[in-house]
Amino acid sequence: KERARMEDALSPISTSNAASPPPQQPQEESQQPAPAQPSGVKYVCGDCGTQILLQPNDPVRCPRCGYRILYKMRTKRLIQFEAR
Numbered sequence: 317k318e319r320a321r322m323e324d325a326l327s328p329i330s331t332s333n334a335a336s337p338p339p340q341q342p343q344e345e346s347q348q349p350a351p352a353q354p355s356g357v358k359y360v361c362g363d364c365g366t367q368i369l370l371q372p373n374d375p376v377r378c379p380r381c382g383y384r385i386l387y388k389m390r391t392k393r394l395i396q397f398e399a400r
Contacts, residue, residue: 359386 356369361378362385368378377384
């Protein structure tokens with residue numbers, strides 16, 4: 317009986333070890349800065365077809381031809397809607 321209790325106490329799955337967090341490694345080396353993404357939205361001019369990147373305060377006008385109808389480019393991100 318004593319031997320069984322000692323083996324249980326020495327088992328690798330002990331509750332005292334499970335509660336302690338793993339040692340933290342420095343994250344400075346593993347983290348790399350993310351590539352800078354443009355902060356505007358891509359549009360296509362309705363007249364000349366030029367692709368334009370508009371910032372929030374930019375006028376809605378094609379810089380090449382001056383046309384004011386711009387079409388928003390489709391996103392590359394997967395968008396899924398639930399249909400009933």
